Amino acid sequence: HAQNAPTSAPLIAAARRGAWISLDGVKPDGARQQRLFAHLLDLREAGLLNRILLSHDGNGFPSGGPIRPFEALMATFLPHLAEIGFSEAEIEQLTLTNPREAFAIGVRRF
Numbered sequence: 001h002a003q004n005a006p007t008s009a010p011l012i013a014a015a016r017r018g019a020w021i022s023l024d025g026v027k028p029d030g031a032r033q034q035r036l037f038a039h040l041l042d043l044r045e046a047g048l049l050n051r052i053l054l055s056h057d058g059n060g061f062p063s064g065g066p067i068r069p070f071e072a073l074m075a076t077f078l079p080h081l082a083e084i085g086f087s088e089a090e091i092e093q094l095t096l097t098n099p100r101e102a103f104a105i106g107v108r109r110f
Contacts, residue, residue, distance in 0.1 A: 001022070001024050001025070002014075002021045002022055002023055002024075002039070003023045003024060003025060003032065003035060003036045003039060005039070008038065008039045008042035008043060008046075011039055011042075011043060012042065012043060012046045012048060015043060015046070015048040015051035015052075016046075016048065018051075019051065020051055020052075020053050020098075020102050021039075021043065021048075021051050021052050021053065022052075022053045022055060023036050023039060023040065023052060023053070023054055023055070024054075024055040024056070025055075025056070026054060026055065026056050026072050026073045026077050027056075027068075027072050029076070033077070037080070037081075037084065040052065040081070040086075041084070044086070044090065049090055049093050049094060049098075050093060050097070050098065050101075051098075052094055052098060053098055053099060053102055054073060054077070054094055054095065056070045056072060056073060073095075078091055078095070081094075
């Protein structure tokens with residue numbers, strides 16, 4: 001739930017140390033989305049798009065509300081990233097490359 005951080009500074013610090021930054025709760029719109037976009041822009045400026053994971057999270061099963069489909073990422077979120085200047089390669093990094101690398105099985109040597 002890194003999208004809840006009030007500023008991007010701790011996210012940038014963690015990503016620089018090798019952590020995956022999970023920006024969850026992607027929804028079609030709203031104030032929370034603006035913070036999420038701000039974090040993405042800051043992480044991109046820091047050269048850390050390769051450490052971000054995007055997720056709807058529990059968006060589809062809101063407490064006491066109707067079930068929402070898991071479509072916001074593809075239907076509204078990614079098109080908005082393109083509108084604010086994210087390239088196709090950057091969007092591919094966020095949606096294909098990062099999840100593939102984050103969930104790959106491997107040995108890390110320190």
